[in-house]
Amino acid sequence: MEISISTGSGFWNPIVWLIALLIALLITYAIRSLGRKDYKRGKEQIKPFLSGNAEEDVEKLHTKGDNLYWGFRQSLAGYYKLMQKIHSGDLRDYVVWFVVILVILSFVVFGVM
Amino acid sequence: MIYNIPFIAAISLVLIGLYTLIFKRNLIKMIIGITIMESGVNLFLITLGYRKESVAPIFTALPSSTTIPDKMSLPVPQALTLTSIVIGVAVLALMLAIAVQIYRRYGTLNVDKIRRLRG
Amino acid sequence: MSESKIIKTISSIAFPFVMIYGLYVILHGHLTPGGGFQGGAIVASACVLLLAGYGSREIAKRIKEGQLSVLESIGALGFVSLALLGISTTFFYNFLAGSHSIFGRIPPFGSNPGDLNTAGLLPLMNISVGIKVIAGLFAIVMVLAFVTWKMGGRKQ
Amino acid sequence: MIDLFEHIPALLIAVPLLGAFLTPLLGKVNKNARNIWVLLILALTAAMSFLLAQDVYTNGIKLYTFGADIPSLTHPDTVSIPVRIIFEIDGMSVFMLLISVIIGFLAALYSISFIKDENGIERYYTLLLLLITGMIGMELTGDLFNFFVFIEITSISAAALIATMVDREQSFEAAFKYLVLSSIGALFLLLAIGFLYGQYDALNIATIASSMQYTFADRMALVLIIGALALKAGLAPMHMWMPDAYGEAPPSVTIAVMAATLASLYGLIRMCFTLYGSSIFNLSVIGALIVAMAMISIIIGATMALIQSNLTRAIAYAAVAEIGYMLLGIGTALHVGINEFGETALTGGIFHIFNDVLDVGLLFLATGAVIYATNEKSLSNLGGLARKMKFTTIFFLIGLLAAAGMPPMNGFASKIIIYESVYRLNPLLSIGAILASILMLAIFVRIFYSVFLGPELPNLKNVREVPKAMLISMAIISMLIIIFGLFPGYVIDNLVAPAASALANPESYINAVLLGGA
Numbered sequence: 001m002e003i004s005i006s007t008g009s010g011f012w013n014p015i016v017w018l019i020a021l022l023i024a025l026l027i028t029y030a031i032r033s034l035g036r037k038d039y040k041r042g043k044e045q046i047k048p049f050l051s052g053n054a055e056e057d058v059e060k061l062h063t064k065g066d067n068l069y070w071g072f073r074q075s076l077a078g079y080y081k082l083m084q085k086i087h088s089g090d091l092r093d094y095v096v097w098f099v100v101i102l103v104i105l106s107f108v109v110f111g112v113m
Numbered sequence: 114m115i116y117n118i119p120f121i122a123a124i125s126l127v128l129i130g131l132y133t134l135i136f137k138r139n140l141i142k143m144i145i146g147i148t149i150m151e152s153g154v155n156l157f158l159i160t161l162g163y164r165k166e167s168v169a170p171i172f173t174a175l176p177s178s179t180t181i182p183d184k185m186s187l188p189v190p191q192a193l194t195l196t197s198i199v200i201g202v203a204v205l206a207l208m209l210a211i212a213v214q215i216y217r218r219y220g221t222l223n224v225d226k227i228r229r230l231r232g
Numbered sequence: 233m234s235e236s237k238i239i240k241t242i243s244s245i246a247f248p249f250v251m252i253y254g255l256y257v258i259l260h261g262h263l264t265p266g267g268g269f270q271g272g273a274i275v276a277s278a279c280v281l282l283l284a285g286y287g288s289r290e291i292a293k294r295i296k297e298g299q300l301s302v303l304e305s306i307g308a309l310g311f312v313s314l315a316l317l318g319i320s321t322t323f324f325y326n327f328l329a330g331s332h333s334i335f336g337r338i339p340p341f342g343s344n345p346g347d348l349n350t351a352g353l354l355p356l357m358n359i360s361v362g363i364k365v366i367a368g369l370f371a372i373v374m375v376l377a378f379v380t381w382k383m384g385g386r387k388q
Numbered sequence: 389m390i391d392l393f394e395h396i397p398a399l400l401i402a403v404p405l406l407g408a409f410l411t412p413l414l415g416k417v418n419k420n421a422r423n424i425w426v427l428l429i430l431a432l433t434a435a436m437s438f439l440l441a442q443d444v445y446t447n448g449i450k451l452y453t454f455g456a457d458i459p460s461l462t463h464p465d466t467v468s469i470p471v472r473i474i475f476e477i478d479g480m481s482v483f484m485l486l487i488s489v490i491i492g493f494l495a496a497l498y499s500i501s502f503i504k505d506e507n508g509i510e511r512y513y514t515l516l517l518l519l520i521t522g523m524i525g526m527e528l529t530g531d532l533f534n535f536f537v538f539i540e541i542t543s544i545s546a547a548a549l550i551a552t553m554v555d556r557e558q559s560f561e562a563a564f565k566y567l568v569l570s571s572i573g574a575l576f577l578l579l580a581i582g583f584l585y586g587q588y589d590a591l592n593i594a595t596i597a598s599s600m601q602y603t604f605a606d607r608m609a610l611v612l613i614i615g616a617l618a619l620k621a622g623l624a625p626m627h628m629w630m631p632d633a634y635g636e637a638p639p640s641v642t643i644a645v646m647a648a649t650l651a652s653l654y655g656l657i658r659m660c661f662t663l664y665g666s667s668i669f670n671l672s673v674i675g676a677l678i679v680a681m682a683m684i685s686i687i688i689g690a691t692m693a694l695i696q697s698n699l700t701r702a703i704a705y706a707a708v709a710e711i712g713y714m715l716l717g718i719g720t721a722l723h724v725g726i727n728e729f730g731e732t733a734l735t736g737g738i739f740h741i742f743n744d745v746l747d748v749g750l751l752f753l754a755t756g757a758v759i760y761a762t763n764e765k766s767l768s769n770l771g772g773l774a775r776k777m778k779f780t781t782i783f784f785l786i787g788l789l790a791a792a793g794m795p796p797m798n799g800f801a802s803k804i805i806i807y808e809s810v811y812r813l814n815p816l817l818s819i820g821a822i823l824a825s826i827l828m829l830a831i832f833v834r835i836f837y838s839v840f841l842g843p844e845l846p847n848l849k850n851v852r853e854v855p856k857a858m859l860i861s862m863a864i865i866s867m868l869i870i871i872f873g874l875f876p877g878y879v880i881d882n883l884v885a886p887a888a889s890a891l892a893n894p895e896s897y898i899n900a901v902l903l904g905g906a
Binding site for chain 3: 402405406408409410412413416454455511
Binding site: 154212 | 543579586
């Protein structure tokens, strides 16, 4: 049974990859065990230090899904504006796109082919 | 030329149906557009099976002067058309039922207003 | 709102004729144009005539949509199981044709008026398709009629 | 003695159909009996499919002629072309058949817990079985008109199923859009079939393919077929029904509708490679067009998924992108022909079909579990579910990694084949696909973070893990994902390679009908 697959210019073998992952995990563990030993759970030292202010309620600290990747969306605002205009949700637009594709296909088949 | 008229009619029916779908706002009119398109396709199929001066393809009811099977129109496109009509009825019924439900929920049949799913 | 007297009378008179014509088309499906679906559609339109004449509430008291769906399932099951019965030779095998049992006579060759007692499984399949189409189409129209009164569009 | 084994192709249609129509009758008697009946029917269908697959992989193309005394007989004695409906099953059909039956069974298993009977849903299982029947029919048939009939069965039942969630307002809108677009697509397909029938007086794919000329009507039919099936397969820019339908349908339905969409994709591939596979048609321009549309699909799917605030809709856009990946590989093969990297691309594209339905399907099922437990779809109202729903979280994580193409999951195995073969066509395409894949990982991480991580939210205090039937179906898919991921070579050699070689050699498909019958 062949495990690795050929991709034309290389190969992919998940078993080799798993072994590599295992080695990487071992190295990570080794590095981690070099860390400080005096860390203890349940003590004052795990509490976040917010410049002396009291910690806020955990529910308020949770970043809601809508707010994630805000910067990405802002930087591509123009693109997204266009895309939302195209995805109008209007059924007639969907049909128009189909007709457009049919026209393009006709051009390709009768003109180029 | 006269035998091409059904084909022209079929294609124009399809185009009229597409026009209705694209330019009409009312859901019921869009459904009618689909039905018109369907009639066009059915007409196209049924025309394919017709021969000049042919009779209906019923074996036991052939006039005695007719030579079998040259003067019978093709039965296969008729069977296809029939199947497509049956399917069309099912699609039509389902579309109408959904349109009724949309009207109950959205209070309108205007396709401009029926686009809560977008973006 | 009560239904118009003209519609009521005409639909009562037309109903049996349309019904019989539809049943004729179903039964003669293997001899003449038509068959299960066409005949079923005609019978269903006869039932729709009643719906138009007497109003959907009146009909809803007598026929339940659930009964129609059972009838529809029976029609479909009949069709599939008739197809499966011939599986010893092949799917849809017409084992009744020419067997001299029910619908089993061998039709004469050439132009003839047609013999109802021929064609084997085909009439049986037409009948089961007819049952399914009658029930299905009538149920569709009935449900569409019911939906309109749930909408409160037309108060009676 | 009845040789049922010979009749498996017909039984694969008849058994789910029989099951579909008995289901409402059984449902009147007992709900549990009905559920067991549905599962039994689907398990029987799956078992028959495996037997058929075994047969096809060992003995080659299998033919089944309806109504003939001997099912493998394709020509009646006096006629030189096939006049009956013929089912023709080769490696590609079997590959899709396996997808359909596995997904169908899992969807039914999942539905048993997911679909509550109080909703007044009597016809749910009937429609589900009809949908599965339609898919199987599309994949097995060798007859164009039969293909049209099954595509319509599939779209009608799928549209009715999408509208299943009657309490949710937009589901009818989604169902209407799906139904209108499906019927338009199917009508244009029928028009194309009419063009071909009028010319060649045949409906059998193999017969038409063998006598294909280069007339106006042939090319018109090509335009209509590709347009219609690309619409049904959800290729950009005709993908817009897909987020609507996938986002609003109940997830148990979504996964079945996904398999139906892939059956349409199968139709597209079959028409391109077999019906128009003869050498007089040079489809490389069409291939380039498909590659371009696939690339647009990938970009639109990945970017639009990022801004969705609706959980299922975001994953639906990811499904659009996955369709793009498949057609990127397959379109490359169509563009360059079957040379050394064209065949690799074809293999990758076909392998990705199975991977997509597993990965995105698992994601949909896991979101379905979230919806079941919380009755909430908006990303902003969810959070911290990992504390309550441990198994769902794990399954979602597996699906996430696989769908984003992270090693060692199955999605990576097929995507790397696609990347590396498309790279030789044009490096830019490959780089774009990789970037989009990274973006997909970002999207899924966003969804995972906002749904499962974070503190427990006050409105989700009473959330509980979902019932066992749902967990079992998710576990089965996860197992398949991991097995496919760890042993991709095995899967490619045994499942994908026969499918790819079946597509690459249209002559064998044609000759099986024209010469194979006595």
